[in-house]
Amino acid sequence: MKTTNGILSFTRTVSFKFILIGVLSLFLLIPVVSIRNIINERQMRQAEVLNEISSSWGNAQSMAGPILTIPYKKYVETDSKPAVVIEYAHFLPAQLLISGSIEPEMRYRGIFKVAVYNTKLRTEGIFEKPDFTSLGIDPLNVDYENAFVSVGISDMRGIKNDVLINMAEEELVVIPGVPVKDILSTGFHARLNPENLKNLERLPFRFDISLDGSNSLRFYPIGKVTKVDLNSPWLDPSFEGGFLPADRNITDTGFTASWMVTHLNRNFPQSWKNTEYSIEDSSFGVGLFLPVSHYQKADRSAKYAIMFIGLTFLLFLLIEVLNAKRLHPIQYLLTGLSLSVFYALLISISEQIGFDWAFVVSAAAIILLISLYIQSGYHSLSFTLITTGVLTLLYAFLYIILQLQDYSLLFGSIGLFIVLGTFMFLTRKINWYKEETAVGEEN
Numbered sequence: 001m002k003t004t005n006g007i008l009s010f011t012r013t014v015s016f017k018f019i020l021i022g023v024l025s026l027f028l029l030i031p032v033v034s035i036r037n038i039i040n041e042r043q044m045r046q047a048e049v050l051n052e053i054s055s056s057w058g059n060a061q062s063m064a065g066p067i068l069t070i071p072y073k074k075y076v077e078t079d080s081k082p083a084v085v086i087e088y089a090h091f092l093p094a095q096l097l098i099s100g101s102i103e104p105e106m107r108y109r110g111i112f113k114v115a116v117y118n119t120k121l122r123t124e125g126i127f128e129k130p131d132f133t134s135l136g137i138d139p140l141n142v143d144y145e146n147a148f149v150s151v152g153i154s155d156m157r158g159i160k161n162d163v164l165i166n167m168a169e170e171e172l173v174v175i176p177g178v179p180v181k182d183i184l185s186t187g188f189h190a191r192l193n194p195e196n197l198k199n200l201e202r203l204p205f206r207f208d209i210s211l212d213g214s215n216s217l218r219f220y221p222i223g224k225v226t227k228v229d230l231n232s233p234w235l236d237p238s239f240e241g242g243f244l245p246a247d248r249n250i251t252d253t254g255f256t257a258s259w260m261v262t263h264l265n266r267n268f269p270q271s272w273k274n275t276e277y278s279i280e281d282s283s284f285g286v287g288l289f290l291p292v293s294h295y296q297k298a299d300r301s302a303k304y305a306i307m308f309i310g311l312t313f314l315l316f317l318l319i320e321v322l323n324a325k326r327l328h329p330i331q332y333l334l335t336g337l338s339l340s341v342f343y344a345l346l347i348s349i350s351e352q353i354g355f356d357w358a359f360v361v362s363a364a365a366i367i368l369l370i371s372l373y374i375q376s377g378y379h380s381l382s383f384t385l386i387t388t389g390v391l392t393l394l395y396a397f398l399y400i401i402l403q404l405q406d407y408s409l410l411f412g413s414i415g416l417f418i419v420l421g422t423f424m425f426l427t428r429k430i431n432w433y434k435e436e437t438a439v440g441e442e443n
Helices: 002-011 014-027 029-057 194-199 294-302 305-323 329-353 355-378 381-403 408-426 432-441
Strands: 061-078 081-091 095-109 112-128 148-153 165-167 170-172 174-176 187-191 202-214 216-219 225-232 237-241 247-251 254-262 271-273 284-288
Touching: 014 029, 014 329, 029 202, 029 294, 029 329, 061 112, 061 202, 095 284, 148 165, 148 202, 202 216, 216 225, 216 237, 225 284, 237 247, 237 254, 254 284, 294 329, 294 355, 294 381, 305 329, 305 381, 329 355, 355 381
Parallel strands: 061 216, 095 225
Antiparallel strands: 061 081, 061 148, 081 271, 095 112, 112 202, 148 187, 165 170, 165 202, 174 187, 216 284, 225 254, 237 284, 247 254
């Protein structure tokens, strides 16, 4: 009997409540983890929708070119017999100018949305007369008849117009595919007039292309001087790749951006043979950035679940100590479950009305639920108002953190420091040994 009384007395102590808070907080992470798994599943479904729409509309687009390719004969010894091998010399433009606009569009599949676009680009520039001696190629072995110019397009399904390449004031017939995959893997090409290659010192070119794509648009700095000018009504551009814009302007009506890249900024020359160099790691461009989606924000908010549950429990414990009001472990558990349900409400409602309003509705519902539960159980207006006020501050603080993508860690850390300091300040004069006895002797 004495042992039983001792156990009952211990369950009423502050030490036991601290242990209880820790155990319940860890236990309540189970439903939070389940909710985060649901969020991940919804994100995966969103990614599937993105792939489905992109596969029919057009994937992220990259454009490289034009590149001038000229075959030449190379004589080698094979089994003591001379043989002729066809190899290829590649020449890049001396000047490359690309300008155009990106017209974005939102596509929906159920509750999911994907950013797609159409871009109309004007490409123009100049090739200088090929210098074969610098590559160690005998001009007599050059096959001008089979020379061609090629343009790389990452997703050919996105081409929406009949492309015509004007080279030295001649319209060239464009053929799908790339004959030689030394540099480009997909795209189109056109055969050149061999007389122009032999006789002209400069080969100006231009062509227009309309492309459908999704998510991003990239280019390669293949000109000795490459200049790209883009404009779009998209409000949230994400400049990406190996080079950032030299000039950019983002307003509430869209953005403009200009890139300037020279041959000294990249890791490949103006001409080479076969596969001596690669342009793959030099792309740059712009992505149609969708601000942090409601799934990402919901997942980030769920990471703060342990903080919410723990701080709410500490609030209840503090009220118990300061006002001699005891809460049953079941009441702690039900309150913690209510806090966990917030994240399920948040993700489900945000799919319908957006994250911001979903946060307000979910937070208001949980605060009202817990406040009514406390009021009906203890009939203490002050207890209820304190709980309501603290929960409101916590949710407001969480909302602010979620909006501060770059500074969320900083403000989160400062907020936790302030909360801890406040709790230590409010409990600085409490005699915890006395409270152990007082709570243990209550009723």
